[in-house]
Amino acid sequence: MSELSINTTQNVNINFTAATIGQRILAFGTDLLIMIAYMIIIVMFINYSGLGDAMGKMDPWSGAAIMIVLFIPITFYSIFFESLFEGQTLGKRLLKIKVVKIDGYQASFGDYFIRWLFRLVDIVFSLGTVGFISIVVSEKSQRLGDMAAGTAIISLKSDISINSTILEDINDGYVPIYPLVIKLSDNDVRIIKDNFQRAQKHYDHEIIRKLTHKIEAVTGIKNQSGNDADFIKTVLKDYNFYTQNM
Structure with missing residues (x-):
């Protein structure tokens, strides 16, 4: 496991342990299962609430608009929870890992947004290959989104105290x-x-x-x-x- 030296706003270096690739994959898998569960619930709701029949009678644009609204939580899942829980999704909380700024400041919404945007390259379009390779080869175990945002993911299980x-x-x-x-x-x-x-x-x-x-x-x-x-x-x-x- 690599060590991260984070310089705080008080000009003090604190060493953390970077989250392992295994921890990150398990956290991502947990988040993915949560999103799949949400999609299943939405599909069941559409089928059993009569909404599906109503959508069948709508014009294609109206039906598509409803589907987009229903699936917005999936699209913005990571940025929503990282902003809400200060660097953690539900999966990251379970695995006790967290997104932090490598300059010691608290990550902002803009940082989470950049990480979310780069998911398209790191995870979606490359099926995770680009993200995996960049984490493995980078000095601070960062995917491209982390490098662009100036963030890293640390393990909260590190034996670090004052x-x-x-x-x-x-x-x-x-x-x-x-x-x-x-x-x-x-x-x-x-x-x-x-x-x-x-x-x-x-x-x-x-x-x-x-x-x-x-x-x-x-x-x-x-x-x-x-x-x-x-x-x-x-x-x-x-x-x-x-x-x-x-």
Whole structure:
């Protein structure tokens, strides 16, 4: 499975796992079954409601217009549900995959529309061949519609949490202590957090002490807490505070 690095609006890279070709096919198959079920219901309605007889007495244009209206939900199925569920059709929700923008922004209706429009090439006219090949060969597992819209499909089953990023959970009333943390870069903070979490997991106090000294040397900050672990936690929170409010 390929990894997707998405840069958020806060200039933070978060890694996700791209949905596999199998997940995408199963999601598409599920959506297809739902659409087939809808068509069967419509056909039964036409046959048993008397609408079929009424349409038989209409001119061809009127009958065609009624059929178009009845089957509009099939035509716009994907764009409707992706817009409604923010990147998921019913099949995608079941398989726990989702359409996202690769620049970190929330995908818009225009993005879903572009993906829907390219279905003609990716799926309909090529019977899925073009879409399959482009997903397999592209770096971010994108079909042509995704490439045009700047989107990708990720797996929500990925073991990704706030602890996997440089983000920290800070409340609205948080008061920072060390303004000089802005001398650090995103990569510096990522390295600090990764090593700090590993050191805590293995009770490696020596690594925590070395991280504290390194932070002090790079930023000019002096540990005011007297506790190295608390100092590093504060530095991480302060960095998030300042970078999110700049």
